[in-house]
Amino acid sequence: MRDVLRLSITLALVAIASAALLTGVYNVTEPVIREREERDYLEALERFFPEIDQFETEKINGDTYDLVYDQAGEKLGVMATVKTQGYDGTITYNLAINTDAEIIGILVVSHTETPGIGDIITTDNFQEQFIGKSFEDPIEPGEDVDIVSGATLSTGAMISSIRRALNTVGENFLDMERQAFEFEDLDDGFYRGTVDGTYGPLTVEVEFRDGRIQTIEIIEHNETEAYFVDAYPEIPQRIIEEQKLEVDVETGATLSAERIVSAVKNALEGAPEGENGGGDN
Amino acid sequence: MSANNPYLDDLSRGIIRENPVFRLLLGMCPVLGVTGYLINGLGMGLAAAAVLIASNVVIASLKNFIPPQVRIPCFIVVIATFVTVIEMLLQAFQPALYEALGVFVPLIVVNCVILGRAEAFASKKPVLRSLVDGIGVGLGFTLALGILALVREVFGHGTIMGPGPDSAILLFGEGFEPMALFGQPAGAFIALGLLLGITNVIFKKFNIK
Numbered sequence: 001m002r003d004v005l006r007l008s009i010t011l012a013l014v015a016i017a018s019a020a021l022l023t024g025v026y027n028v029t030e031p032v033i034r035e036r037e038e039r040d041y042l043e044a045l046e047r048f049f050p051e052i053d054q055f056e057t058e059k060i061n062g063d064t065y066d067l068v069y070d071q072a073g074e075k076l077g078v079m080a081t082v083k084t085q086g087y088d089g090t091i092t093y094n095l096a097i098n099t100d101a102e103i104i105g106i107l108v109v110s111h112t113e114t115p116g117i118g119d120i121i122t123t124d125n126f127q128e129q130f131i132g133k134s135f136e137d138p139i140e141p142g143e144d145v146d147i148v149s150g151a152t153l154s155t156g157a158m159i160s161s162i163r164r165a166l167n168t169v170g171e172n173f174l175d176m177e178r179q180a181f182e183f184e185d186l187d188d189g190f191y192r193g194t195v196d197g198t199y200g201p202l203t204v205e206v207e208f209r210d211g212r213i214q215t216i217e218i219i220e221h222n223e224t225e226a227y228f229v230d231a232y233p234e235i236p237q238r239i240i241e242e243q244k245l246e247v248d249v250e251t252g253a254t255l256s257a258e259r260i261v262s263a264v265k266n267a268l269e270g271a272p273e274g275e276n277g278g279g280d281n
Numbered sequence: 282m283s284a285n286n287p288y289l290d291d292l293s294r295g296i297i298r299e300n301p302v303f304r305l306l307l308g309m310c311p312v313l314g315v316t317g318y319l320i321n322g323l324g325m326g327l328a329a330a331a332v333l334i335a336s337n338v339v340i341a342s343l344k345n346f347i348p349p350q351v352r353i354p355c356f357i358v359v360i361a362t363f364v365t366v367i368e369m370l371l372q373a374f375q376p377a378l379y380e381a382l383g384v385f386v387p388l389i390v391v392n393c394v395i396l397g398r399a400e401a402f403a404s405k406k407p408v409l410r411s412l413v414d415g416i417g418v419g420l421g422f423t424l425a426l427g428i429l430a431l432v433r434e435v436f437g438h439g440t441i442m443g444p445g446p447d448s449a450i451l452l453f454g455e456g457f458e459p460m461a462l463f464g465q466p467a468g469a470f471i472a473l474g475l476l477l478g479i480t481n482v483i484f485k486k487f488n489i490k
Binding site for chain 1: 358
């Protein structure tokens, strides 16, 4: 018993000494690091918006959006500082957007993606494909931007995060509106749609009757179960309640949520599978 | 190699006879990972050396205080503390190097050279000798990383003191097409294998054991 006590006390003392030392060093280095980060950020602002005179900061969903103005008070654009979950840890990046809602610059501030694999997100090659993309563009893998194979999770996370950030900026600061997907005139019936997920296809069956989406069922999915429960049944419920596909997808599983929405859209773009659907439900 | 002076012996042993990279093949992860450019290799070597020296001294001075049953956790806490200190200092005062070394800085915690010296030397020997041992092994590690990084940078990129257009010196002029393989992770294995072969030949020739 006395032995256990001695061991615990020794370990505790070592840990306390360690914590004290770390606290001391942190207090010295933290202001230096923060000051440099702020300076780097201001430099980036000036690079992307050479005529910048002042900016005002807004926060949406935990991300920071700086609205940039020139000397005459004219809006030049928005600089977003966005955090997203990469393959391993958080990716923080700046996204510069001009008043036409076009991306004019990307700067990865910090990340912990795998060296030589996921850190491809910091390269010009990867980032340049976003430059000039606007609010009107799909920014969808395989359509107008490319996922890098071997670094699917890192690059996929960046693509959907950039799409969401651009969306947020467009709708909140640049008076843009997304063209709503129209489906009121569809024939009654059951519609099936499939999209590719990270680990395999996701298929939904949509029951459409009397001009309304009645039910949305997941037929097949290969999403990570632990995350998927955050998107299903929440997202289908939102679609059915609001009777539109432009629902808020900010959940614990934003990627899965977006996939469900895309699959429903994909389904309603196709032909119905018959009055009574695939099953006898 | 005379062993008249134990301090001199401690110092030279880490650099030459028991060089952690060329002789013991310990701590190979950063050796292969960050030696694409000389400056990164040296930076990594010095960061690991600083941690090693500090942890050797602290562990040697605590060796009578730490019970043997919990020595490994105590060593790891000490090592992790110094690694975090180095990480914060690098981030504050050497941001470019911090960016280049990336995840390999926190990984110094699990570098077996450091725990190896703590367990095999510092936990048994006096403080001053542990300090000298730390300096010796640290220099040996830095030297090995420096040599490997120099070879890889010269052949893989054709530069010295890169990356970056300001500091890099183009060795072979603009027309030189570097052997990209040496810049890649796989090239690190090949370069390391060649260097190990060369050092073995040298050691055999001079009969160093």
